Amino acid sequence: MASFGAIGRKTIMISICNITKTFYHSGGREVPAVRGVSFETAPGEIFGLLGPNGAGKTTLLRILAGIIAPDSGSCIVDGLDSREYPEAIRSRIGFLSGNTRLYKRMTAREVLFYFGRLNNMPDELIEKRIGQVSEILDMDSFLDRRCESFSTGQMQRAGIARVIIHDPKILILDEPTLGLDIMSSQAILDFIRNARQQGRTVIFSTHYMTEAEMLCDRIGLINNGELLTIGTRQALYQQTGKDNLQEAFLSLIK
Numbered sequence: 001m002a003s004f005g006a007i008g009r010k011t012i013m014i015s016i017c018n019i020t021k022t023f024y025h026s027g028g029r030e031v032p033a034v035r036g037v038s039f040e041t042a043p044g045e046i047f048g049l050l051g052p053n054g055a056g057k058t059t060l061l062r063i064l065a066g067i068i069a070p071d072s073g074s075c076i077v078d079g080l081d082s083r084e085y086p087e088a089i090r091s092r093i094g095f096l097s098g099n100t101r102l103y104k105r106m107t108a109r110e111v112l113f114y115f116g117r118l119n120n121m122p123d124e125l126i127e128k129r130i131g132q133v134s135e136i137l138d139m140d141s142f143l144d145r146r147c148e149s150f151s152t153g154q155m156q157r158a159g160i161a162r163v164i165i166h167d168p169k170i171l172i173l174d175e176p177t178l179g180l181d182i183m184s185s186q187a188i189l190d191f192i193r194n195a196r197q198q199g200r201t202v203i204f205s206t207h208y209m210t211e212a213e214m215l216c217d218r219i220g221l222i223n224n225g226e227l228l229t230i231g232t233r234q235a236l237y238q239q240t241g242k243d244n245l246q247e248a249f250l251s252l253i254k
Contacts, residue, residue, distance in 0.1 A: 019073035048216035056225040065095035094163035104148035119166035153184025173204035
């Protein structure tokens with residue numbers, strides 16, 4: 001495993017080693033999406049994944065969430081090997097992607113109840129969790145409205161509520177504030193901070209450097225499917241000789 005990804009062995013929540021994934025397009029053309037990526041994350045850590053469009057961020061997050069399988073490499077989540085215990089791992093993860101959609105003709109409450117049952121939760125616990133996540137994400141004013149009437153910010157908050165209804169240990173969020181106004185973005189960022197305080201592991205990708213600077217304990221920079229480096233903000237500044245994340249990012253990408 002690459003040394004720049006290592007953390008204390010007793011505090012590992014996710015450990016991936018030499019993960020690869022290649023897609024095949026018409027005519028047999030190979031498109032390597034993830035190339036030998038290795039890193040570890042700890043409970044109560046916010047790990048940011050930064051990279052340009054097409055760098056492999058979403059593919060890597062989908063592998064971590066168990067949505068797609070890697071071609072090679074290992075993925076250990078909460079002590080479980082993803083090849084042997086995929087269902088158990090998925091129950092520990094809440095995954096929000098840009099493709100996450102809500103059923104427009106259902107209310108937010110109905111959506112949350114539906115996904116609670118998909119996660120084998122008893123009805124009484126679902127009702128309790130709906131109240132909790134509604135308070136956390138400030139959803140009371142639209143909880144019983146149909147999703148088709150939601151603003152973009154309300155849609156995103158309901159989407160996050162959907163992926164945390166089963167109280168997962170790990171949150172994997174793919175650009176959770178994309179397209180949101182400043183108030184909605186702030187609500188999502190506050191939620192991510194609170195998740196860290198609760199001891200959850202958060203892995204999220206973003207194009208907004210200020211978000212990464214404000215939130216992340218460590219940051220991984222990915223380009224062309226390769227993880228270029230991992231470190232704290234200060235470590236990345238020292239490595240590149242820059243004093244802000246945007247310039248450090250551009251320096252490493254170039």
